[in-house]
Amino acid sequence: MSKVSARTYSRHSKEAIRLLALLIRTGRKELEMTSQEVADRAGISRGLLQRMEKGDPRCELGATIEVASIVGVKLFDVESTSLSKNIRQAEEKLTLLPKSVRKKAKAIDEDF
Amino acid sequence: MSKVSARTYSRHSKEAIRLLALLIRTGRKELEMTSQEVADRAGISRGLLQRMEKGDPRCELGATIEVASIVGVKLFDVESTSLSKNIRQAEEKLTLLPKSVRKKAKAIDEDF
DNA sequence: CGTCTTTGAGTTATATATAGATCATAAGAT
DNA sequence: ATCTTATGATCTATATATAACTCAAAGACG
Numbered sequence: 001m002s003k004v005s006a007r008t009y010s011r012h013s014k015e016a017i018r019l020l021a022l023l024i025r026t027g028r029k030e031l032e033m034t035s036q037e038v039a040d041r042a043g044i045s046r047g048l049l050q051r052m053e054k055g056d057p058r059c060e061l062g063a064t065i066e067v068a069s070i071v072g073v074k075l076f077d078v079e080s081t082s083l084s085k086n087i088r089q090a091e092e093k094l095t096l097l098p099k100s101v102r103k104k105a106k107a108i109d110e111d112f
Numbered sequence: 113m114s115k116v117s118a119r120t121y122s123r124h125s126k127e128a129i130r131l132l133a134l135l136i137r138t139g140r141k142e143l144e145m146t147s148q149e150v151a152d153r154a155g156i157s158r159g160l161l162q163r164m165e166k167g168d169p170r171c172e173l174g175a176t177i178e179v180a181s182i183v184g185v186k187l188f189d190v191e192s193t194s195l196s197k198n199i200r201q202a203e204e205k206l207t208l209l210p211k212s213v214r215k216k217a218k219a220i221d222e223d224f
Numbered sequence: 225c226g227t228c229t230t231t232g233a234g235t236t237a238t239a240t241a242t243a244g245a246t247c248a249t250a251a252g253a254t
Numbered sequence: 255a256t257c258t259t260a261t262g263a264t265c266t267a268t269a270t271a272t273a274a275c276t277c278a279a280a281g282a283c284g
Contacts, residue, residue, distance in 0.1 A: 007155060013178045015195040016187050020173075022202035029209040034260060043119060045243045050262070058241070060271090061132075061176045062169025066125045075128050077189045083127040090134035097141040100230045100281050146230065157273045162232070170271070172241090212260045214252050 009057060020068065021055035027071030028053075042067045121169060132180065133167035139183030140165075154179045 009017070028038050035053075039046045044063050052059050052067055068075065078086060121129070140150050147165075151158045156175050164171050164179055180187065190198055 009174055009178055010181055012181050012192050016177050019199050026202055026206050032213050034213045057174025059173045061171045061173050062121055064173045065128050066121055069122055069124050075187055080124050083131060087131050090138050094138050101144050101146045102282050212251050
């Protein structure tokens with residue numbers, strides 16, 4: 001096979017990525033940091049930061065979140081302090097859900 | 113050179129990634145979708161979805177956001193409708209900021 | 225209890241992201 | 255106007271993410 005991907009994204013995803021890129025760029029400028037400074041602090045190359053600020057979907061999640069964090073963009077618009085609280089809540093909720101998702105007959109969905 | 117990366121992440125970033133992973137997993141189960149279903153809809157492999165739900169930072173941003181969108185996790189806790197509004201706001205703000213960040217002498221910061 | 229399905233984990237081949245470099249241009253500062 | 259630096263763009267080598275597959279174990283449910 002050739003091309004593995006050439007991935008497609010929903011409109012919503014595209015917008016979310018674009019917004020994140022804009023927030024990163026705006027945040028960096030508001031902090032008056034050069035792209036090299038941010039890249040250094042994030043431990044990434046300047047080129048990668050440029051791709052992030054252009055809204056390239058094919059960047060590593062971790063690197064992107066690290067950069068966002070550095071320039072003051074909060075993902076879930078949740079305070080740093082309450083992140084761990086949310087984590088605990090999500091963990092709890094997860095234990096209450098079934099380990100496996102079991103598919104019923106699904107006559108309606110699949111037969112038509 | 114060998115190892116390019118072995119990246120490090122701030123505590124905050126680690127938590128954000130972990131939370132995102134948990135929200136994805138929880139969201140999927142709440143929708144009663146199997147990992148295969150979500151992977152198919154997102155156009156990714158089941159293995160990649162598993163990594164996402166384990167909180168692997170080295171997944172593609174775009175793929176992760178697509179999955180989050182599918183299972184109903186909203187990133188900036190912003191409604192789908194207001195995403196474009198936020199984009200426009202960020203774009204506007206960006207035009208008001210200087211194109212280049214210019215570093216002053218910065219005697220205070222650097223000399224100590 | 226028995227069966228079917230979901231999930232977790234590991235492997236391999238291939239496509240691709242990344243770092244690091246260079247160059248040209250734009251944009252601040254003097 | 256000139257100088258200096260930040261930015262944008264492109265290229266290459268290398269590390270690595272991904273898809274696809276397989277297998278084993280666990281979970282749901284009759």
